[in-house]
Amino acid sequence: MPTRVMDLSEMEIKGIKDGILVHLDKAEWDRAKPELIKQIKQNQSFFQGARLFIDVGDTILKAKELGELRDNLSDQGIVLTGVLSLSNVTRETAQLLGLKITIDKPKPQKPSSIAPLDTLLKGESAVLLHRTMRSGHKVSYHGHVVVLGDVNPGAEIIASGCIVVWGRLRGTVHAGAEGDEDVVVCALDLSPMQLRIGSKIAITPQDQEKPQPEIARIKGNQIIAETWQHHRGDL
Amino acid sequence: MNGTVITITSGKGGVGKTTATANLGIALASLGQKVVCIDADIGLRNLDVVMGLENRIVYDLVDAVEGRCRLSQAMIRDKRHPSLFLIPAAQSRDKTAIAPSDMVFLCNELRSEVDWIIIDSPAGIERGFRNAIAPANEVLVVTNPEVSAVRDADRIIGLIEAEEKGTAKLVINRLNPEKVKKGDMLSASDVVELLAIPLIGIVPEDEAVLVSINHGYPVVLNERSEAGKAFMNIGRRLLGEEVPWMELDSRKGLFNRIGKLFSGGN
Numbered sequence: 001m002p003t004r005v006m007d008l009s010e011m012e013i014k015g016i017k018d019g020i021l022v023h024l025d026k027a028e029w030d031r032a033k034p035e036l037i038k039q040i041k042q043n044q045s046f047f048q049g050a051r052l053f054i055d056v057g058d059t060i061l062k063a064k065e066l067g068e069l070r071d072n073l074s075d076q077g078i079v080l081t082g083v084l085s086l087s088n089v090t091r092e093t094a095q096l097l098g099l100k101i102t103i104d105k106p107k108p109q110k111p112s113s114i115a116p117l118d119t120l121l122k123g124e125s126a127v128l129l130h131r132t133m134r135s136g137h138k139v140s141y142h143g144h145v146v147v148l149g150d151v152n153p154g155a156e157i158i159a160s161g162c163i164v165v166w167g168r169l170r171g172t173v174h175a176g177a178e179g180d181e182d183v184v185v186c187a188l189d190l191s192p193m194q195l196r197i198g199s200k201i202a203i204t205p206q207d208q209e210k211p212q213p214e215i216a217r218i219k220g221n222q223i224i225a226e227t228w229q230h231h232r233g234d235l
Numbered sequence: 236m237n238g239t240v241i242t243i244t245s246g247k248g249g250v251g252k253t254t255a256t257a258n259l260g261i262a263l264a265s266l267g268q269k270v271v272c273i274d275a276d277i278g279l280r281n282l283d284v285v286m287g288l289e290n291r292i293v294y295d296l297v298d299a300v301e302g303r304c305r306l307s308q309a310m311i312r313d314k315r316h317p318s319l320f321l322i323p324a325a326q327s328r329d330k331t332a333i334a335p336s337d338m339v340f341l342c343n344e345l346r347s348e349v350d351w352i353i354i355d356s357p358a359g360i361e362r363g364f365r366n367a368i369a370p371a372n373e374v375l376v377v378t379n380p381e382v383s384a385v386r387d388a389d390r391i392i393g394l395i396e397a398e399e400k401g402t403a404k405l406v407i408n409r410l411n412p413e414k415v416k417k418g419d420m421l422s423a424s425d426v427v428e429l430l431a432i433p434l435i436g437i438v439p440e441d442e443a444v445l446v447s448i449n450h451g452y453p454v455v456l457n458e459r460s461e462a463g464k465a466f467m468n469i470g471r472r473l474l475g476e477e478v479p480w481m482e483l484d485s486r487k488g489l490f491n492r493i494g495k496l497f498s499g500g501n
Contacts, residue, residue, distance in 0.1 A: 067334065067337075067339070067340070074362075097336060098339060134392055135393065150429075150431065152389050
């Protein structure tokens with residue numbers, strides 16, 4: 001179910017599976033547009049980086065109007081992804097501008113054959129990032145972070161728990177960011193720009209040997225990285 | 236016709252975006268395609284200089300967008316290839332003179348008239364870059380085999396993914412096999428390993444490029460130039476031809492490895 005985030009008399013902003021959907025169908029376009037921009041400016045962190053869909057009802061919008069909105073949003077760092085409309089004119093305009101006119105339907109959920117997590121196992125929450133983390137990407141998470149892919153230089157991961165990278169770790173990572181020093185960072189190739197655990201900081205030595213899976217943790221009073229082979233016994 | 240829009244970008248300045256645009260434009264034109272190159276670097280134009288068409292400019296991109304001239308009036312026909320055109324940038328304005336949607340409209344109009352629209356993006360990730368990327372069907376990211384250029388390329392690739400432009404293709408420019416061998420320069424496979432996008436061309440470092448820019452005579456017209464051949468190969472690959480990877484070094488090794496790396500992948 002979509003979660004309602006805020007409710008104004010004429011504009012409704014909803015979080016949907018695919019991004020953010022804003023209903024502008026109840027207001028005149030001339031009032032709705034500045035209000036949308038205002039909302040975005042006031043809630044930067046909520047909108048930032050999201051795929052934005054607008055529902056304009058039967059309002060007829062020409063290319064100039066939609067184009068302007070797209071540009072204004074682009075100035076705010078937001079990509080207008082789609083326009084939902086009852087009007088054919090508006091739909092054609094949106095398509096001309098390369099915008100979607102439907103929200104991609106989420107894949108039908110198959111009944112899961114996996115039993116729910118046995119709570120006796122004391123599972124903790126983690127987020128899985130199945131992608132390459134590139135320069136400029138920043139992820140902060142309250143919990144553990146697992147990356148299935150490379151973390152490139154210039155990318156940053158901050159987690160209150162552990163950080164696991166199934167790939168090359170070359171960016172900056174901070175595990176135990178809320179003070180837990182009993183966490184680990186591990187990667188198939190552990191060569192971070194900077195590695196922090198709790199309040200400790202380490203950088204990767206210049207003379208790296210052949211990459212191999214390593215696991216870093218605090219031992220004594222400093223961060224130590226050991227090869228996985230060497231460490232298998234006491235994971 | 237239903238032209239393809241290719242945007243050439245890099246993040247970092249000075250890696251060879253403009254050189255790549257001019258040379259790919261000529262390469263495609265000489266392969267029989269109708270091409271228009273657009274300089275999106277408003278305020279710092281120089282694609283016209285590299286193409287040797289500076290003295291023919293009457294109207295520019297901003298004039299066309301703001302309706303002071305017809306689109307065809309802003310298209311300058313190349314001296315050597317009648318199927319190649321340039322839409323120059325305005326010099327007295329800045330990036331905010333046009334908007335991403337203006338570029339989308341302009342390219343939609345051009346698509347019906349030409350096979351290829353090649354957009355030379357300005358450096359950076361701000362408005363100018365967004366203008367250049369908005370109409371793109373395909374994006375080529377140019378980088379040099381050096382750490383700072385690769386870092387910026389990585390950032391740009393992330394932004395292109397966020398704009399849902401599909402996977403960008405990589406051009407490694409100014410590679411010097413001698414320096415790679417000595418360990419003074421990143422190898423092509425180092426760069427590709429980090430950026431993890433398909434490679435479409437490796438252009439070797441070549442004195443002839445500098446000379447060609449100063450003479451407004453793009454290097455692809457020089458048949459003896461290695462860089463010129465490399466740009467021509469990229470043009471062929473854009474047309475869907477399978478072009479074998481150039482042997483940039485008489486002693487085999489590095490480029491054989493790269494060849495293997497990519498024949499498997501894509």
